[in-house]
Amino acid sequence: MPRAVSLCRTFSRMRTPREMNKHLKWTTRCALSVLALSLIVGGCKSREEQLEAERTQGAKLVEDQAAKAKGIGQALQNDGQKAAEEVAAGVGKVFSGVTQGLDRAAEVxxxxxxxxxxxxxxxxxxxxxxxxxxxxxxxxxxxxxxxxxxxxxxxxxxxxxxxxxxxxxxxxxxxxxxxxxxxxxxxxxxxxxxxxxxxxxxxxxx
The missing domain is CATH 2.60.40.10 (Immunoglobulins)
Structure with missing residues (x-):
């Protein structure tokens, strides 16, 4: 409102249409510049908002990677356990076969x-x-x-x-x-x- 009053007073001091037209163009350019700057400032996030968004995105990325690592670790653990069981079973069969073979070899x-x-x-x-x-x-x-x-x-x-x-x-x-x-x-x-x-x-x- 004070800005509008000031503009009215400025127009009242102008004597010729040329001066008024020139001043109107200048005022229009200023208004457009202010509007564009307002839109840019309004459309941009604050530094705090950007940091918060980056932190959120980083946390989500860490969670995703942790979930993948957990899945891989679980798979490796299961595969390792299965492999260990298969190896143990194989060794047991070999040992049993050798023992039975020796026992049969001793029998007459x-x-x-x-x-x-x-x-x-x-x-x-x-x-x-x-x-x-x-x-x-x-x-x-x-x-x-x-x-x-x-x-x-x-x-x-x-x-x-x-x-x-x-x-x-x-x-x-x-x-x-x-x-x-x-x-x-x-x-x-x-x-x-x-x-x-x-x-x-x-x-x-x-």
């Missing part, structure tokens, strides 16, 4: 002689102990007795051609009826234990 085929069978003895499992007893080779046979037995036992080794290639020392054993034990038999060091295809348990009652 054993049967009983007709005389031992008549005395109620039976054996179907034996384990080699090569060089385990000083200079002696040994065999442990799992012997079952269906009736009471007391007497002498020994084991003979036969090759693939059913020829005897060695026999153990005779030992005295006593078994009760419905009893079962691992019995130890020793062989001479020269006995070719690995060439034996079949072991036969012999028994003599005392």
């Amino acid at each position: 085929h054993i049967v009983v002689d007709g005389g031992a069978e008549k005395l109620g003895l039976k054996s179907e499992r034996a384990v080699l102990e090569v060089g385990s007893s000083g200079s002696k080779n040994a065999l442990k046979a799992y012997v079952l007795a269906s009736q009471k037995f007391k007497g002498t036992l020994h084991v003979r080794g036969l090759d693939a051609h059913n020829r005897e290639v060695g026999r153990s020392a005779k030992v005295e054993y006593a078994l009760d009826a419905d009893d079962a034990q691992y019995l130890h038999f020793e062989f001479d060091a020269a006995t070719p234990m690995t060439r034996v295809a079949k072991w036969v348990l012999w028994a003599t009652a005392s």
Whole structure:
């Protein structure tokens, strides 16, 4: 309002139309400049608003990157856990296979002689102990007795051609009826234990 009053006073002092026209053009230019400046200032954000917008955008970017990193980390963790489980399972299978292989390699085929069978003895499992007893080779046979037995036992080794290639020392054993034990038999060091295809348990009652 004061600005309008001042303009009216200025126009009242002018005597000629030319002066009034010149002053009107100048006033118009000033008004347009002021209007343009107002629009520019009004359309621009303040420094604080710009900083706040930048902070908001930065925070959102950090959150997005953190979410991506979390997803990648979770995926790697799951994959790593799965891979570890698969490796552990594979190692377990290999170890189990090796253990079973060694166990089967130590086992040998054993049967009983007709005389031992008549005395109620039976054996179907034996384990080699090569060089385990000083200079002696040994065999442990799992012997079952269906009736009471007391007497002498020994084991003979036969090759693939059913020829005897060695026999153990005779030992005295006593078994009760419905009893079962691992019995130890020793062989001479020269006995070719690995060439034996079949072991036969012999028994003599005392």
